[in-house]
Amino acid sequence: MEKSQLEIACFNLDSVEIAQANGVNRIELCVNMKEGGTTPDLSLVQAAREKATIDLNVIIRPRGGNFIYTDAEFQEMKESIIEYKNCKVDGFVFGNLNADGSVNREQNMVLVNLAYPLPCTFHRAFDVVTDVSKSLEDVITCGFKTILTSGQGKNVEEGIDVLIDVVQKANNRIVIMPGGGLRSTNIGLLKEKLGNTFFHSSAITDSSETASAIEIIALKAKL
Template sequence: MEKSQLEIACFNLDSVEIAQANGANRIELCVNMKEGGTTPGLSLVQAAREKAKIGLNVIIRPRGGDFVFTDAEFEVMKQNIIEYKKCNVDGFVFGNLNADGSVNIAQNTTLINLAYPLPCTFHRAFDVVSDVFKSLEDVINCGFKTILTSGQGKNVEEGIDVLIAVSQKANNRIIIMPGGGLRSSNIGLLKEKLGNTFFHSSAITDSGETASAVEVNALTAKL
């Protein structure tokens, strides 16, 4: 990647507008911040698509908690992708695991095939996989284009060593996008260690769920 880019996790339309106006390259649209982000409703997706001229990826996660989904939950995920593709979104974000912490290859492959030709990001389910390097290969083989991860740490700074190791192992076969506690105060360190890549932040600096225009601006300034 010639130049680093910025994805902002947006939990409402105000954040979509703020992200776009302050230099973000892409939006990850979701709701329920306290649950770590879940699937937004159709009306929010449609409204975000109307406002966003930049990239718009939609998270497909039927609930918070773990990433081991029942057959019924998996059916909902499939229907969400079919429905939201019609909204002209630019990609999807999901990650399904097995009970032992391995990547659920069958479910993820099915979802990627439904999303085709739109690119898919494997989200922070990667931070709870049982074997990072085996999971990296499984995610690549499923056909994901990006992995969003904190390096299995509470935040990107704590997970920096794993982020570096995974990035080296990936060897440009997939984008490793650091996210989780990423702020303008530490993005310089991450860029120094990982080089040019996509970076992910909510850019929320208060107790609410809306991105800070000042923080988005500060993040883009350090790309």
């Protein structure tokens, strides 16, 4: 990647507008910040698509908690992808695991194929896999274009060593997008260690669920 880019996780329409107005490259649309982000409803996706001319990715996660889904939840995920493709979104974000902490290749491949030709990001389920190296290969095999990860740390700073290792092992076969506690105060460190890539932040600096324009500007200044 010639130049670093910025993705902002948006939990409401105000954040979408703020991200759009301040030159963000891509939006990850979700709801329920306290749950780590879950699938937004159709009306929010439609409204966000009307507001945003930049790329709009939608998270497909039927609930918070673990990433091991029942047949009914998996069916819901499939239906959400089909429905939201019709909204002209630009990509999807999800990640399904097995009970042993490995990547559920079968389910993920089904979802990636449903999303095609739209690109898919494997989200922070990657931060709880049991074998990082094997999971990286499985995610690549499933056809994902990006992995969103904190390097299995509580935040990107704590996970920096794993992030460096994953970037090296990925060897440009997939984009490794650091996210999780990424702010203007540490993005410089991450860029220095990882080079140019996509960076992911909510840019939330207060108790709300709305992105801060000032923080987005500060993040971009360090890219």
